[in-house]
Amino acid sequence: MITNDLPSPADVAPARRTLVLPVWVWPLLAAAVVLAMTLIYSGGRGAADIMSAAVTFSALFVIVGLGQMLVITSGPGNVDLSIPAAISLAGAIAMKVMDGSNGMIVAGLAAALGAAMALGVANYLLIRLLRIPPIIATLSSALIVQSIAIAYGRGLKIKPPPAFADFCTGRTLGVSNLALVAAVLTAIVLLVLARTVYGRTLLALGQNQRAARLAGTPVSRARLTTSVVSAGFAGLCGVLLAGFSGGSSLNMGEEYLLASIAVTVIGGTSVAGGRAEPLGIWGAALLLFLIVTMLNTFGLSAGVRLIATGVIIVTVIAIGGGRKAA
Amino acid sequence: MVSDETALLLDDVRKSFGAVRALAGVTLRVGRGERLGLVGHNGAGKSTLMHVLAGVLKPDGGTISADGGRQVADYDTAAAGRLGVRCVFQELSLCPNLTVGENARVLHPGLRGWGWRKRAEGLILEQLDAIFPGHGIDPKTIVADLSLGRRQMVEIARAFTVTDTPIRLVILDEPTSSLDATAAEQLLSYLHRANLGGVASVFISHILPEVLSAAERVVVMREGRIVLDGRASELTRRIIVRSMGAADEELSEAESSARVTDTTADRPRQVLATPLAATGGMELSACRGDIVGLAGLAGHGQSTMLIRLFDAWGKRDPATQVAAPVALVPGDRQSDGVFPLWSISRNISVRSLGSLRRFGLIDPGREKDLAATWRERIGIRTPDMDNGILSLSGGNQQKALFARALASEAGIILMDDPMRGVDISTKAEVYRFIRAEAERGRTFLWYSTEMEELFHCDRVYVFHQGRIVAHLHRGQMTEAAILRASYADASGEVA
Incomplete structure (x- = not known):
């Protein structure tokens, strides 16, 4: 009795076939426009250099952004403020364990990621067991970890092993290795979100926590995984950053906190949770880098640069945001 | 108390969502102080009709008029509010983080200045007492702390509160679905009293005996049209069910x-x-x-x-x-x-x-x-x-x-x-x-x-x-x- 109520295929066919761009396309388009304007101003000089620098630096933002995106997707109020601490700690541990020796690269990487992921577990426990709001929990764990990193690193700058430094600054088939790492991680995250129980649970959780629980999805496990992955990605970023910039420093994670949130949100991920846009992070990271490049090329003063950056971001969100309603 | 006076008149109202025609030309007159029952399947167009009446949805075609044929241009929520049309939605529309009294204030911008909270609480309490005597709801309670049944009571009572605009029509979508038998009974008897006072009501329900006893006139919708419109006293459950196109033997x-x-x-x-x-x-x-x-x-x-x-x-x-x-x-x-x-x-x-x-x-x-x-x-x-x-x-x-x-x-x-x-x-x-x-x-x-x-x-x-x-x-x-x-x-x- 229900089937005969269905609109016949003929009714459905002329449905509005207007072109609806995926959300993640907008920041990428904006990045392309900004790049084009830069190149027009410079008369096309340095195109290759700008592109390759943009992709390399964006890669690090993408890696931390992916973790932050998962956290933000898990629902309103969730954010990981311990990312800079995880970056500093992982960078310091990796450099110290590797101690400039090529043979210790794997051990250093494992120790650094292990420490970062332990931070993720600690964050989860603070939030779930002690019921501390995520902002406070991750902020306080960040303070503690930052102090540990200071005590541990003693401010000494240890050089990365040559093979590792070569990897971080090198290229494969013309693409920077960091970008390749970030691309692989993006692909994995995309796959995980769409095709695994964890991914679906996370997206369900972000839309409606209570409904996710009542639908029988493993909510607690998904929260723990998210917390650990975010810290782990930040840790990886820290190690790669140390390898890339010739050693770790204590405040090297600083700029990644706001950036990780910015690339996530500009990329189209819903702040209210439940909708993640891994590809948008790429567009957003490229956009942020290219804006700075463009404004530098224009030779603007620092103050004007910041104002312009803010205006451009608001414009992109306003244009792209209106199309988010799925 | 069916009078010749019209509370609200819909003429050939149409509304489509993409390929789905939710209202395929509905003409409906609600008399002043009339109790109208509205029934139909899921997707028959009841909710759409109600949203049109509430001014939430703008119809694709047709007119809405009040007071003896005066057509209301740009019929929206504000216009509906000015005319005194109120709604009790099936998906409860209370703000869960506010108290019962504060929720009452939302409908009444006139409650301002010192002591508005107290006045709003008094207003809603008075109405709750009038409809659901013995309800046991404190207007200072946060809505989220109320059971679903009590929330529904507040939602209903709120729709009947009056400050400046007199109420012309109240639309109730499945109002008894989360009420227990006592509260449902109280509501139906209150509707009766309100209608004697000139307030019309449109009562949407799937519980046919309830509709038949609560309404004077029953309208059955099917596939976006009105397929049956008759006096409740002359209708039976069987006739209604048959008009909906379902086999009543089931x-x-x-x-x-x-x-x-x-x-x-x-x-x-x-x-x-x-x-x-x-x-x-x-x-x-x-x-x-x-x-x-x-x-x-x-x-x-x-x-x-x-x-x-x-x-x-x-x-x-x-x-x-x-x-x-x-x-x-x-x-x-x-x-x-x-x-x-x-x-x-x-x-x-x-x-x-x-x-x-x-x-x-x-x-x-x-x-x-x-x-x-x-x-x-x-x-x-x-x-x-x-x-x-x-x-x-x-x-x-x-x-x-x-x-x-x-x-x-x-x-x-x-x-x-x-x-x-x-x-x-x-x-x-x-x-x-x-x-x-x-x-x-x-x-x-x-x-x-x-x-x-x-x-x-x-x-x-x-x-x-x-x-x-x-x-x-x-x-x-x-x-x-x-x-x-x-x-x-x-x-x-x-x-």
Whole structure:
């Protein structure tokens, strides 16, 4: 009795076939426009250099952004403020364990990621067991970890092993290795979100926590995984950053906190949770880098640069945001 | 009190959503002080019509006029408000983070200056007292802390509060669906009084006896049109059901189809919940293939029991034992059920993801098949299962939630008053489904606020103030027995 109520295929066919761009396309388009304007101003000089620098630096933002995106997707109020601490700690541990020796690269990487992921577990426990709001929990764990990193690193700058430094600054088939790492991680995250129980649970959780629980999805496990992955990605970023910039420093994670949130949100991920846009992070990271490049090329003063950056971001969100309603 | 004066007149109102024609030319006159009952299937256009009346939806064509043919241009929520048209929505529209009094203020911008909160509280309290005497609601309570039934009372009372604009018409969408019998009775008698005072009401309900007794005139909608419009006194349930296009035999057949078997000894026990020390009462148990009803007044611990059983799977709690995986069909779709950003298909598969995997990843082919199977089996009305869940009407969303639970591997299905706002032919279909699934060995625990529904169960437990006060077997299950048990200890407070 229900089937005969269905609109016949003929009714459905002329449905509005207007072109609806995926959300993640907008920041990428904006990045392309900004790049084009830069190149027009410079008369096309340095195109290759700008592109390759943009992709390399964006890669690090993408890696931390992916973790932050998962956290933000898990629902309103969730954010990981311990990312800079995880970056500093992982960078310091990796450099110290590797101690400039090529043979210790794997051990250093494992120790650094292990420490970062332990931070993720600690964050989860603070939030779930002690019921501390995520902002406070991750902020306080960040303070503690930052102090540990200071005590541990003693401010000494240890050089990365040559093979590792070569990897971080090198290229494969013309693409920077960091970008390749970030691309692989993006692909994995995309796959995980769409095709695994964890991914679906996370997206369900972000839309409606209570409904996710009542639908029988493993909510607690998904929260723990998210917390650990975010810290782990930040840790990886820290190690790669140390390898890339010739050693770790204590405040090297600083700029990644706001950036990780910015690339996530500009990329189209819903702040209210439940909708993640891994590809948008790429567009957003490229956009942020290219804006700075463009404004530098224009030779603007620092103050004007910041104002312009803010205006451009608001414009992109306003244009792209209106199309988010799925 | 049907007068010749018109409260509101719709003329040839049309509304389409894409390819779906929700209103295909509706002409409807509501007289001043008239009680109009509106019935129809899911997707018949009732909700759309109501949203048009409320000014929430702008019709594609047709006119709306008031006061003797004066057409209202740009009929929107503000215009509706000025005319004194109020709505009680099925999806409750109260702000859960505000108090009852503050919610009342939302409708009345005139309450300002010193002491507005007190005046708003007085206003809503007065109205609650007028409609639901003995309601026991403190207007200082945060809405989120109220039970669903009490929230509904506040929502209804709020619609009848008056400060500056006199009320012309109140539209009530399934107002009694979360009310218990007493409160529903109180509401119907209040509507009667209000109508004598010149306030018209449009009463949307799936409970036909209720509509027939509450309304003077009944309008039946089907596929976006009015197919029957007559005086309630001249209509019967049978005539209405026939006009909706459903076979009415199904209902009577369903009532007699319940098994007579009372031998539970040979079937393994699936569910056992012993009374908690804090509440006392009887224990609850269910065997494989049982359909067990949870009865009693709304909000007396039935949902709490279901959640307790839901949480028991995979835990070793001697007081609450379940012998098979558990799935829950929520009744409060918005807060417990749908994932609004997802397609219908994803909303269904979410409970079965584990079994849809191949090589550790969810297989899109299997997911599609699952959705297609359940679209067919439970009759979800949509051109495409990849459409968003919110593109479905409420009843069809509910079907998707049934499909979610039934498609899973769960042996025990908990149903938390799942038929709220579902039309009767869908209900009849789902009842048959439940019976068939029970015969295949699934166990159902079914909380329902509708008496008629409980007769589809093999036996019922009656709840009162958080504990089980009666266990009625098939032979003892009568409306009177259930009602008596529901009010067992109701000496003082009646919720």
